Amino acid sequence: MIEDISRPDPDELLAQVKAEAEQEKRGKLKIFLGYAPGTGKTYTMLEAGRQRRKDTDVVIAIVETHSRVDTEALLSGFDILSRKQSEYHGVTLSEMDIDTVLARHPQLALVDEFAHENIPGSRHARRYQDVEELLQAGIDVYTTLNVQHIESGRNVVAQITGVWVRETVPDSIIDIATEIELVDLPPDELINRLKEGKVYVPEQIAPATEKFFRKGNLTALRELALRIAAKHVDQQTLAYMKTHAVGGSWPSGERLLLYIGPDSWGSRLVRGTRRLAYELGAVWTATDIETPENVRLSPLQQDRINETLKLAQRLGAKTITIQGESIAAAVIDYAKANNITKIVAAKPRKSLRRLFIGSAVDRIIRNSEDIDVHLLGTTGEAEVAEEIHKQASLLKNWQHYLKGFGLVVLATLLGQVLHGIFTPTTIAMLYLLCVVVASFLWGLGTAIMVSFLGVLAFDFFNIPPYLTFAIGDTQYIFTFLVLMGIGIIISYLSERVRHQSQIAKQHENQTAALYTLGRDLAMSNDLESYINAISKRAKETFGREAIILLPDSQNKEILRHYTANSKIGVSETELAAATWTFQHQKTAGPGTDTLPNTRARHVPLVTARGTVGVIALLMDTGEKLSIVQERFLEGFADLAAVALESILLAEEAQNTRVLRKTEKLQTALLNSVSHDLRTPLVSIIGVLSSLQEEGMNLDNAARKNLIGVAREEAERLNHLITNLLDVSRIEAGAIKINLQAADVQDLVGAALQQMEGFARNRQINVGIPAELPCVSVDFGLTVQTLVNVLDNAIKYSAADSSIDISGSQAGNDIYIEVADHGVGIPSQDLIRVFDKFYRIQRPDNATGTGLGLSICKGMVEAQGGQITAENRPGGGTVIRLILPISGISGISEKTNVQ
């Protein structure tokens, strides 16, 4: 396939643009790179910082002077931030305090010793991770680094100097540095300085100082440093060239695939591949293969593969797991499907097994067709490991061998019984049966043993000459071999089947678990059922408790924890870890590099909108998740995040709906109120101004009429204002209820009293039985309710029709009914009539904001009663108040002598 190499790959470009955008917000990292201790990195960094101080806010986050006088002198004038002190094994040590720096938020922070390993208990395991946080916060950083602390350089350095450095920084971090400044010092000068005692030699090097500081070594190290600095520039150039479509030598479009397996693993392999990829300008993928055979790998082998994969990932590889029938087939298929140009693997070692069966790598080579295969050498670690593994597997399952032996004995006995009756061939079948059974039940080893023993027994007991091991007829040799062969084949086959079904089952379980989780989450439409679903599934699949942490609705910074199991508490540390996870969108806890000592594994729930929460899986101390579980956790978290988002969105939608409804009501209220408040004033002002006006020539009768009108309108206005105030108080929940025993007649009487003006000229019939018990109500509120109900009745019935008020008892309640002979209420509105602002359109001048009945409802319900509306059989409406009977009974009569 011919590719147009001069046009940049759009995906890559997009990534580049995104990266650049990110870069804008991110702080810039400048590394002062040296090739050995004592070359003056810290000094140079401080000097550079000094220069910047003129126009930038610079602070010293952490700098180790190691009591070197001239370096210390440079510290003057700098704002040196306090360190975080912590106790470790009885010693007080100090580390950089990230939070202090973040709070201070300088433009530039000086951080010494980029590769430093933090004390256990610190937020991150390594200082470069701390720096990463600072960069993310937009703070520029200057830092110092020795070339032996770079991951891909470590092997080379070890070979040169014999010193294996433990603290390293991944290459990917170096790549994101904006600038690398090489701090150079001619090796001769460095050696002089060492002699003068001006060099601080770190612990690791101390025993090998002599060897380390040899001129030859130093020169080689210097070269390495130069090369790395140059490569970095190179990489930047390439990136620049790509985005600006500059013609020239392009990254080759090479794609590497690294095979990692039980016989192809190790850090040297990964680093070597990385270097290869770097040199070729290639993208590389690291993969391990899952086959029926592989499931049989020991935990040690699994661990090795996992660690190797993790390392590859850290060094910038994409990692995947391929499933397949055989390793070679899986690798080749994937390579072909993904346009892999080179396959990389470890050189297979000489072993007996390789001789007979051949190793996976050999098969890859054989089938690779036109894909290049690079083989890298591995160190001795792998060989030693193999030995241990071999020994382990042979000795287990001795019980099975015992059983196999027993089976042969049984067969032999049976054979003796049938000796004369059946031919030897038939008896051979017995042994064949044993072999089949043994291979099916007890594995290859037992099967082979059984075959062998069976053959011997068969020979001994059934082949003439009997009871000897001599073979009379050579054809039986063939039988023996066949028996053996069958045994081996069957046990192989049955093991494959067994393991295949094991894998299938595992995958099925995983898929099923994810499926049930997805289903559960799809059905949960509120937070509670969501939390329950997650907790349940987490328990089932991981066997551990899960907690969900969500941002508080008011303050998005604070996380609140939710769990189905109320016995689980969340400590401060866990909360802090969860908060960190939430803010940085990265997982934290055991098995990660951040806060590895927390009890729970925190995974952020991330969607397109951002982080919506955190799920924390409680683990036992020291426990780690296997790679399979890790992947599963990822899938789990994805589902959880999506479901959570949909719940949150649903809530938002609901809130918006409610808000809109409230706004509508408020608008309606304002409109209605302004109209209804003004209307009475029109009459009042009208009347008063008429009375005031000179020359109106009103006679007494007219005057009286006008005044009457004004009075009525004023009363109406008063009533309306009262209603509005009541509505506001009900809404605000500020109604003070003062429940007392009240006589129904009293209530009605007081209501009628208040209605003097409105009820003029209307016939109101009151029928309250004398023995009606008292009700437990707030007197004032109930009177107000009755006034509103009566007002309503008056408004919606003819002036000459009567209004009937009656009281009755029904069980533990008292009914007070106000009935009119008006037009009644349409039956579908009988409930809605109590809604706010519901007003039935009337042809006559029925006025009012339609609040009356809704106020009644509010007031009655606030006292624990009910209000209903019904239509009267003869026409008209009945409004019924249902009020509880007052519980106090028994009135003591004072005896008095009259």
Add this chain to the structure above:
Amino acid sequence: MSSEKVLVVDDEQAIRRFLKVALTSQGYTVTESASGSEALSIAATKKPDIIILDLGLPDIDGVEVTRLLRQWTKIPILILSVRGSENDKIDALDAGADDYLTKPFGVGELLARLRATLRRSMQATNEPIFINGDLKVDLAKRRVMVGEKEIQLTPNEYDLLRVLTNNAGKVLTHHHLLCEVWGVEYGEEFQILRVNISNLRRKLEPEPARPRYIITEPGVGYRLKTD
């Protein structure tokens, strides 16, 4: 006869204006005050016959003014209150105020209450006989008549009527009535009061549901009407 002196205490100028005009037209002499402290000093110096006191004063709470006044004078006090602050009304009445009016009120009501309160304060002794319409209560002979009919009352009912009659025209709080008739321990037993009032009404009122004589003052107490 010299006109009676009224002290009007309200921080609202419009209300003071209205009251002054209304009262002066009825022959009262009106002094105004806008604050509680000023009112206290005017009361001491000018010695009015009656004080109309708004509860919502800016400097001293109306209830407190009542209390302070009652420490040295029996001048009748008529309080003006807003709807909804029942507790203030009750507190003022219990502190010694004679009657109350709820804003907004009609001038007729005001004048009636004013007259009734003044009349009561002028009276040296209590009249033994009370008459209002068809209702006649003879306290000396312990007889109650509605029209021509004599009404039989239980001891409690009679006592209750007696207290109301002795304070005819004046509002009596539930608490006051209960203490007077049943004793301090019954101060909060509203049920008892309600039942007895109800019974009284059924016996005395032509229309018990729309009482003419024994009026309910919602949230405050009861009053026996005098006219």
